[in-house]
Amino acid sequence: MNNIRIHTLQRKIKLYYKKNSRLLPWRIKLGKNQDPYKTLISEIMLQQTRVKAVLDYYKVFLIKFPDIKSLALASEKEVLIAWSGLGYYRRAFNLHRAAKIIFKEYNGIIPSEKIVLRTLPGIGEYTSSAIASFAFGKEELVVDTNVERFIKRIFNMEDNSSKSYNLKELGEILFPKKNRGDFAQAIMDFSNDYCTKLRPKCHNCIISRYCDYKSLDTSQKIKVKKNKKYCVSYFIYDLKGFFFIRRRPISEILGGMYEIPSTLWKSSKKFSNINLITLDKNYNPIFLNKLIKHDFSHFTLFSKVIVIKKEKLITNNIKGLWVNKSTIKRFPISNLTKKVIDYSFEEISSLKKFL
Numbered sequence: 001m002n003n004i005r006i007h008t009l010q011r012k013i014k015l016y017y018k019k020n021s022r023l024l025p026w027r028i029k030l031g032k033n034q035d036p037y038k039t040l041i042s043e044i045m046l047q048q049t050r051v052k053a054v055l056d057y058y059k060v061f062l063i064k065f066p067d068i069k070s071l072a073l074a075s076e077k078e079v080l081i082a083w084s085g086l087g088y089y090r091r092a093f094n095l096h097r098a099a100k101i102i103f104k105e106y107n108g109i110i111p112s113e114k115i116v117l118r119t120l121p122g123i124g125e126y127t128s129s130a131i132a133s134f135a136f137g138k139e140e141l142v143v144d145t146n147v148e149r150f151i152k153r154i155f156n157m158e159d160n161s162s163k164s165y166n167l168k169e170l171g172e173i174l175f176p177k178k179n180r181g182d183f184a185q186a187i188m189d190f191s192n193d194y195c196t197k198l199r200p201k202c203h204n205c206i207i208s209r210y211c212d213y214k215s216l217d218t219s220q221k222i223k224v225k226k227n228k229k230y231c232v233s234y235f236i237y238d239l240k241g242f243f244f245i246r247r248r249p250i251s252e253i254l255g256g257m258y259e260i261p262s263t264l265w266k267s268s269k270k271f272s273n274i275n276l277i278t279l280d281k282n283y284n285p286i287f288l289n290k291l292i293k294h295d296f297s298h299f300t301l302f303s304k305v306i307v308i309k310k311e312k313l314i315t316n317n318i319k320g321l322w323v324n325k326s327t328i329k330r331f332p333i334s335n336l337t338k339k340v341i342d343y344s345f346e347e348i349s350s351l352k353k354f355l
């Protein structure tokens with residue numbers, strides 16, 4: 001693509017952004033630098049999560065932790081509670097660790113250089129470029145999945161394994177030399193409206209003349225099937241509305257979050273026992289009918305819930321604690337755990353006379 005076409009494309013994208021940029025709480029006027037703390041929080045939250053899902057969490061998080069100091073001095077549990085429901089909890093741990101380092105080693109000032117930002121926990125290539133660019137005006141190439149897809153389409157490199165390409169080189173051709181942060185955000189907004197992952201709106205795209213994308217026949221597209229995993233969740237409860245939870249091992253998925261004790265998540269459909277509890281031998285716990293389904297990025301988990309009355313427990317060697325619907329709010333739990341709790345209570349109340 002020659003320079004004139006590139007410049008026209010850049011101009012059209014910039015104009016589009018000027019007229020249609022999304023109003024997001026961490027953004028500021030075009031051409032101005034964003035607030036570094038707001039940028040840090042929003043960029044970490046946006047890792048693997050859509051803007052729409054982030055908005056409410058972002059607002060509440062900012063009220064609870066308005067600056068680096070409040071975040072650095074908070075307990076891990078407080079941070080996880082504020083993050084509960086947003087998923088990918090490793091991000092919350094890392095953000096908390098990063099805030100502590102910034103507070104202690106950088107006098108509470110977020111570093112502006114990409115190379116320094118990259119040394120902080122949970123901040124990789126994209127996030128460091130985004131913070132340096134959006135908050136400090138550094139002319140970095142900010143390439144998230146939307147920008148990457150856009151670049152590949154413009155140069156017709158998407159789904160085209162026969163052509164070798166260097167994303168960075170293509171990005172350097174496409175991005176202007178100045179105000180790269182605004183340009184990256186412009187592409188993100190444009191991709192959200194037009195150059196979407198599925199079914200891009202090429203027929204009424206304002207830059208279709210400058211784009212080499214050749215839409216593939218749908219039969220050529222490969223459907224990625226997610227793996228399935230299974231587990232059993234042990235909902236142990238008493239008649240006063242208390243139920244048993246435990247903290248998941250830190251090395252596992254959702255590590256550090258609290259859950260209804262579950263067996264290992266395995267690909268085998270054969271449900272195993274938790275082995276840490278023994279029940280009255282005359283008692284038959286009830287397996288609830290429905291499997292709780294929960295999507296993770298690389299697999300789908302199906303949890304079979306078994307409800308057990310506390311008084312039928314002979315031994316319980318699971319390390320954990322008793323909570324009720326009100327005190328559970330003091331603990332960080334995932335959406336998966338919320339689903340298991342809600343479903344268990346719903347079923348217990350309808351099955352009461354049989355349990």
Ligand code: SF4
Binds near residue numbers: 154206
């Ligand atoms: S023509 Fe289609 S693929 Fe190319 S930028 Fe526009 S929407 Fe994206």
